[in-house]
Ligand code: BES
Ligand code: MN
């Protein structure tokens with residue numbers, strides 16, 4: 161796994177500024193007040209900081225912005241990063257400053273004079289999240305990144321406070337690696353193996369193979385994977401950190417390791433992006449990792465359906481009718497609408513086996529959600545106002561975009577089939593909503609449920625608030641917070 165950059169917290173020692181290699185970062189308020197570290201840097205650079213804060217350029221700076229003074233006089237460092245941050249900065253402003261530092265850092269060593277920053281953990285998390293690089297398959301230019309040192313007011317306390325944030329960062333990295341990994345490397349078996357290795361963190365892992373899935377009746381899921389040489393699997397991760405016997409929250413993920421569309425083959429252009437079609441499963445695995453690492457006091461079960469959607473002589477044909485685990489029959493009009501087939505059976509299995517208090521599923525489910533919401537927000541579909549409000553609040557607090565979408569009977573009616581209980585597509589109109597309606601048919605009415613369509617946010621072509629371009633890990637932080645705020649009693 162890609163390791164988060166090594167972070168070290170220590171007492172402030174201004175004498176180290178002179179000789180520190182790589183980059184040194186100091187804090188200046190928007191109205192130009194230098195803290196102790198900044199004053200020392202100003203002195204060493206013979207007034208460069210004072211000139212900067214008196215300039216027109218500084219007036220335009222917002223909290224969390226960064227200005228670099230390159231090759232500063234009087235210092236061994238290659239760069240002096242000046243962060244604009246008010247004394248009473250909001251958490252998101254501090255995290256934004258961290259992200260700016262993480263971006264500027266590259267592989268260089270970084271010393272941050274954060275003695276007067278009130279939320280050093282937010283700053284640290286921002287640095288780590290942005291300083292991610294998926295370099296597994298680069299044989300050249302692969303350089304070990306140097307670490308980060310933060311000089312803070314009470315290093316021993318900050319070290320303790322940082323533990324949950326570092327757990328979440330590791331969860332995000334785990335997800336990003338899974339999403340970035342090409343499909344010839346991340347087969348269904350490799351995915352299951354990476355999940356199985358998390359037993360060392362105290363998670364109870366169960367991997368269901370094709371024979372077991374057949375016995376249990378998950379024929380919709382199996383129908384998606386049957387054209388592939390990679391065996392279909394369901395991986396279950398149980399974290400029992402809460403009260404014994406308390407019903408768990410279930411997290412369910414679409415894990416299509418590659419989506420060719422099957423017999424309803426996708427066009428060639430852009431098909432390579434379908435390596436991220438296991439993004440929902442990736443987020444579920446990342447959240448479970450974070451919960452285990454920070455020993456969350458909640459019962460949470462993660463279930464992911466791992467399949468590959470391939471065309472072959474054994475593949476499902478358009479027009480085939482398949483019986484779900486629930487017992488309802490589905491006419492598969494389009495084999496490219498496969499994610500909902502996988503999720504339908506895993507949702508049903510989750511309810512039958514774990515009797516969850518609520519369910520949240522994540523899936524790169526529809527291209528239509530990208531048309532509707534772009535890459536800024538995931539689509540939130542729910543049968544319950546309480547759980548969806550709780551989720552939206554958690555997502556907002558973490559700066560992960562999420563937007564509630566409508567559902568209703570008229571949309572559900574679009575799934576009517578001539579020959580079976582339903583068809584798997586509802587037509588072009590409201591494509592993301594009819595997909596959600598399909599899933600809802602496999603959720604018991606009394607089970608609070610959210611479907612998150614993350615097709616637009618799981619992996620993006622330009623950098624986001626917290627990540628370089630590529631896999632984002634969207635949702636790991638929001639779900640971790642949701643568990644912390646709403647499922648960890650005292
Ligand atoms: N995995 C795709 C959705 C997707 C599209 C994810 C773009 C990420 C980026 C999904 O399986 C799919 O193919 N959906 C079809 C549904 C259609 C056939 C009803 C789509 O969105 O076109
Ligand atoms: Mn598809």
Ligand code: ZN
Pocket residue numbers: 416419437496498499524525
């Ligand atoms: Zn898909």
